[in-house]
Amino acid sequence: MEKAKVSMANTGLRCIAGALALLTGLVGCSSETPEAQLRQRFDAMQQAVEEKRVGDFMEGVSEDFVGSDGLDRAALHNLVRARTLANARIGTTTGPLEVNVEGDNATVSFHVLLTGSSGRLLPEQARSYDVMTAWRREDGDWRIHHAQWDAPR
Template identity: 65%
Template sequence: MEKAKLSMIRTTMKRWLMVLCVLAGIAGCGRDSPEAQLRQRIDDMQAAVETQRPRDFMDGVSEAFTGQDGMDRAALHNLLRMRALANARTGATIGPLDVRVEGENATVEFPLLLTGSSGRLLPEQAATYRVTTTWRQEGGEWRVYHARWKDRP
């Protein structure tokens, strides 16, 4: 009788283990929501600015990018490289994101504080902006294809 109970317990444990593995697999296979993907992309781009890696930032920028005052993708890349060369440290603090997703397109608005420093304790430069970005899915990845910004007092 003891062997029968032990066998039944093992069978039950195996079934529970299989159910848990299936549930874990389902949870792991689930893709992040479009909003979560956008937030992660923006976090990655912010980190690229702060670690002075313009090329990594540009991974999130569409080849068809247009910006304020006729800025294109190449001009944006040059601006980022110039900031990295001119400052030993660059700060990019992003405020709350207002994310609106419509299918494969999205708009993200946020306040931005940009700082630049020669490496001393306090930054020598600082500016705040209200940024509006427009995104779309390209090859399964979110990329910004338009941006505009306003100085904030």
């Protein structure tokens, strides 16, 4: 009878240990999909602009970034900084994101309405753009390396 109790206790411990190992494995494998990671980075960059945290926004921009009309990373940094300094409030409203991930590269296309205001109830400035962006993984993080934007006709 004593052997049966010890055997059952050992079986119970092995089951618990197995369950913990399985859970640990699941936690390790539960990383988000590349698309979810990209969308999270996009959302963080959008929030950084709205909160006027230019440095946080620029963390998502590749060192060799190229934008419309040959805009480089330094010029983008200056543009975002100038817009955040010129407006008490910045608003970014994006339409649905069209995300296409292929390995460590991706594209994200969207429509965005940018607004700026002196802090009053209604924005004094508003402009919309159609945007196509190209992203790649750099050191495990998604970073934008190309952007093309046009005002809708």
